[in-house]
Amino acid sequence: MNKNKRLIILKKFEQYYLNPTIKLKYKTYFELLISIILSAKSSDAQVNKVTKKLFLYVHKPSDILDLGYDQLKVIIQSVGLFNKKALAIIKTCRILKNIYNEDIPMNKDKLLLLPGVGRKTANLFLNIVLKKNFIAVDTHVFRVSNRTNFVNGISSYHVENKLYQCVPIKFQSRLHSWFGSHGRYFCRSLSPKCSICIIKIWCEYPYKIIK
Numbered sequence: 001m002n003k004n005k006r007l008i009i010l011k012k013f014e015q016y017y018l019n020p021t022i023k024l025k026y027k028t029y030f031e032l033l034i035s036i037i038l039s040a041k042s043s044d045a046q047v048n049k050v051t052k053k054l055f056l057y058v059h060k061p062s063d064i065l066d067l068g069y070d071q072l073k074v075i076i077q078s079v080g081l082f083n084k085k086a087l088a089i090i091k092t093c094r095i096l097k098n099i100y101n102e103d104i105p106m107n108k109d110k111l112l113l114l115p116g117v118g119r120k121t122a123n124l125f126l127n128i129v130l131k132k133n134f135i136a137v138d139t140h141v142f143r144v145s146n147r148t149n150f151v152n153g154i155s156s157y158h159v160e161n162k163l164y165q166c167v168p169i170k171f172q173s174r175l176h177s178w179f180g181s182h183g184r185y186f187c188r189s190l191s192p193k194c195s196i197c198i199i200k201i202w203c204e205y206p207y208k209i210i211k
Ligand code: SF4
Pocket: 147, 148, 186, 187, 188, 192, 193, 194, 195, 197, 198, 199, 200, 203, 204, 205, 208, 209
């Protein structure tokens, strides 16, 4: 896709998705980090159901350690990969308690050293907290980027790097939210709504069906 088309699409998103919001419900940065870790391979709605209960009991890393692995697993069992996530959360909370005095480091390299925190989680967390140009590539951003030919990449890491190169800095902090919303409401995984899509004219998906 050429530069002009990308710019038109970004401006369309800017006009249409006026108030970028995150669907995960949280009150503190700790709750936000735990919610994002839980959201891998799970819907935000499902995570919100689980955290509604979890955050009644836990407010800081040591609360999770007090809860323990077995009890944590029971509470989060309705999200995907709950065994793995429970273990990662316990390990991360141990580090947050022992090294960061129950706080969360606001630094990407340090976040990436926490179990369960990959590039998407670190970028999304920092994007929301610092409101800076961190681009988190989740399943929606990956699909919309590749399907529209906005940028192509075989992995989320490739897509992330290309987005940093191709998207003007002033749009980068809002990109995750825009592409996420577009992937949920129009460019869905199965049966995308091409006929009513706001960027159908510029999208380069060869199989788009526009009536
Ligand atoms: S036209 Fe279809 S494939 Fe292209 S972005 Fe819109 S919904 Fe997705």
